[in-house]
Amino acid sequence: MATGSRWTDEQVEQIIGNLLRAGLIVATLVVVIGGAITLSRHGAQTPDYRIFHGEPAALRGVVGILHESEAGRGRGIVQLGLLLLLATPVLRVAFSVVAFVRQRDGLYVSITLIVLATLLYSIAGRH
Amino acid sequence: MTLLEFSAVVFAGSVTAGLLGSLTGLGGGIVVIPLLTLGFGVDIRYAAGAALVSVIATSSGAASSYVKEGYSNLRIGMFLEVATTSGAVAGALLAADLPESAISLLFGVVLLLSSALSLREPARGDDGAASDPIARRLRLDGTYPSPEGRIAYHVHGTKTAFGLMFVAGSLSGLLGIGSGAVKVLALDRAMGLPFKVSTTTSNFMIGVTAAASAGIYLARGYIDPGLAMPVMLGVLVGALVGARLLARVESRSLRVLFAAVIALLGLQMIHGGISGSPP
Numbered sequence: 339m340a341t342g343s344r345w346t347d348e349q350v351e352q353i354i355g356n357l358l359r360a361g362l363i364v365a366t367l368v369v370v371i372g373g374a375i376t377l378s379r380h381g382a383q384t385p386d387y388r389i390f391h392g393e394p395a396a397l398r399g400v401v402g403i404l405h406e407s408e409a410g411r412g413r414g415i416v417q418l419g420l421l422l423l424l425a426t427p428v429l430r431v432a433f434s435v436v437a438f439v440r441q442r443d444g445l446y447v448s449i450t451l452i453v454l455a456t457l458l459y460s461i462a463g464r465h
Numbered sequence: 466m467t468l469l470e471f472s473a474v475v476f477a478g479s480v481t482a483g484l485l486g487s488l489t490g491l492g493g494g495i496v497v498i499p500l501l502t503l504g505f506g507v508d509i510r511y512a513a514g515a516a517l518v519s520v521i522a523t524s525s526g527a528a529s530s531y532v533k534e535g536y537s538n539l540r541i542g543m544f545l546e547v548a549t550t551s552g553a554v555a556g557a558l559l560a561a562d563l564p565e566s567a568i569s570l571l572f573g574v575v576l577l578l579s580s581a582l583s584l585r586e587p588a589r590g591d592d593g594a595a596s597d598p599i600a601r602r603l604r605l606d607g608t609y610p611s612p613e614g615r616i617a618y619h620v621h622g623t624k625t626a627f628g629l630m631f632v633a634g635s636l637s638g639l640l641g642i643g644s645g646a647v648k649v650l651a652l653d654r655a656m657g658l659p660f661k662v663s664t665t666t667s668n669f670m671i672g673v674t675a676a677a678s679a680g681i682y683l684a685r686g687y688i689d690p691g692l693a694m695p696v697m698l699g700v701l702v703g704a705l706v707g708a709r710l711l712a713r714v715e716s717r718s719l720r721v722l723f724a725a726v727i728a729l730l731g732l733q734m735i736h737g738g739i740s741g742s743p744p
Contacts, residue, residue, distance in 0.1 A: 347539065351532045354539075358672075359529035362522060366701070373472075373694040381469035385691055387501075390508040390565075392686030399684065416690035420518050420697070424679050426525050427672040434543060445603070450543050453673065456550040460680030465558065 350437040354430055361426030365419050372407070372415030379412060400461075428457050468691060471505075476695035478504060483523065483703020488710065489583045489723045490664070492643040492671070493700035494520040495576065499730040502569070503737070507692065509565050509572070513641025514687030517679050519700035520643040524672030526701060527708065531665040538607045538662055541620065542670050545630045545651070549644075549670055550677035552634025557681035560639050570738030572640050576731030579646040580724045594657060599623040609662050618662065622655035629655060630670075638678040641687075643671040 345353075396402035397417050406414025431454045438446040466474070478500050479493070486493035494516040501512035531537055560568065596606055600620040608615035629651035633644035645667055652663035682688050 348535065350539065351535060351537075355529045355533040358525040358532070362525040362529065366522070366698070369694055369697060372690065373698075376691060376694070377469055377472060381467060381472075383468050384466065385468050385471050387505070387507040387511045387689070387692055390510045393689055394686075397688075397690065398686050413690040416694050417688070420688060420690065420693055421683075423518060423521050423525070423697070424676050424683070427521065427676040431543075431546075431673060434539070446540065446543065449547060453543060453546045453550055456547075456554060457673070457677055457680070460550075460554050460557070460677045461683075462680075463684075465681045465684040 344442070345437055345440050350434075350441075353437075354433065357430055357433060358426060361422065361429065365423035365426065368419030368422060369416050370419075372412050372417070372419055374412075375410070375415060376412030424461070428454070428461065431457060472691070472695045475501070475505065475692070476699040479519070479696045479699025480703040480706075483519070483700035483705075484707045484710075485703075485723060485726065486700070487523075487704045487707025489720070489727065490645065490649075491579050491583055491727065492520060492645045493523055493704055494642040494675075495579060495640075495645075496727070496730070497696055497700055498572065498641060499576070499734055501692075501696070503730070503733050509568050510560075510687045511689050511692055513560070513568075514682045514689065515641075515693040515696040516700075517637075517641040517675050517682055518688060518693045519697045520637075520641075520675040521672050521679065522697050522701045523704040524643065524668055524675065526705065528665075528669045528672060531668060534665075535610050536661045537665040537669045538605070538658070539669075540603065540607070541605050541652070541656070541658070542666050544603055544605065545627060546670055546673050548627045548630035549634035549637070549648075549674040552631040552636075553638040553674050553677035554681065556635035556638025556640075557678040558638075559635075561685060563639070566738045568640065568738075569734050573731045573733070573735030573738060575636060575640065575642070576734060577728055580727040580731060582646045582650065583727070584720060584724050594621050595619060597621040597623055600656075605656075607662070609659055616659075618657075618659055620656050620658065622657065626651040626655040634674050634677070637671075637674050638681070641678070641682070643675060645671060 403417045407418040482497035483493040486496045498512045501507040596619040605620040633647035637644045648667035
């Protein structure tokens with residue numbers, strides 16, 4: 339299998355492992371920064387999670403979250419970190435598509451594309 | 466309670482949940498939800514949103530080291546993720562139409578079952594049966610590392626496992642959990658995978674499954690940053706500590722104690738679901 343530019347399963351596993359770790363570290367750092375800002379500004383407020391109101395629209399989608407975090411709002415930055423966290427497994431699947439293409443494995447390219455499409459439907463679709 | 470105090474207490478509770486989830490092998494999500502609803506009166510939808518986020522974090526953290534060790538089977542994982550992700554999307558979409566009491570009830574039942582599953586002896590692994598035709602077509606057979614070099618194993622029961630994985634995905638989407646117990650059941654009982662291969666492949670799949678539900682949870686406003694932040698960080702810390710302790714907690718009596726705690730939480734959730742009041 340390890341001929342020319344084709345990746346071996348072991349190489350793919352190494353890259354995926356690094357990808358997951360890097361994604362988790364970056365996401366955690368962003369969440370911690372956003373959390374620190376939120377707590378320093380609003381730490382004295384009283385939270386209430388007893389009744390479900392749902393998040394404001396700005397914290398429900400990619401565009402709104404980017405907007406909120408750009409404005410330096412703590413809750414927006416936490417949500418950006420969570421979005422990065424959510425993107426990590428999606429990136430992992432996207433990378434697997436590339437890996438299977440390089441392994442010339444058409445069957446698994448198709449299988450992986452189905453998984454990727456399902457994930458993108460969940461994240462980008464209107465629900 | 467101010468936000469600062471609330472965050473600190475929820476963080477501490479989530480560390481405990483992550484620890485318990487890691488030591489029982491059930492995952493932090495399934496333990497942190499009853500903690501939030503029963504302990505802090507949090508609405509189950511907010512609790513599920515925060516728990517799901519913590520599930521992705523622990524899966525990425527654990528899988529990053531497992532994958533490199535070469536135990537997890539990436540082909541099996543990807544093939545079965547077709548079932549778990551579609552189940553997760555279906556479950557997450559359905560969650561919005563179910564009343565809080567129904568979700569509490571279902572959650573309690575899943576907790577009871579998971580508690581029982583956590584006490585099972587690990588499957589003896591490859592039972593020597595031949596691969597089934599689907600597994601052969603999908604080239605699911607694999608090898609895992611051992612001191613004597615890589616050992617080959619065969620895969621069967623692919624159809625059953627695919628069905629169970631759809632169920633695991635739906636539960637994950639409905640309840641905001643990783644459904645690790647059902648996934649391991651599918652992998653080691655139905656497919657006959659060696660123990661370490663099934664646990665690591667299951668963990669590897671949990672992150673992708675949870676991400677499929679999380680997109681919908683986010684769009685529906687279940688993921689609150691103020692709650693998700695301490696829960697995610699706490700469960701992650703607890704899971705990391707738990708992974709280090711794991712080698713030392715082999716005692717049967719401790720496992721029974723943990724399972725009893727989980728079962729008790731399950732009964733409380735069922736009680737809350739039946740009595741109809743927010744637990």
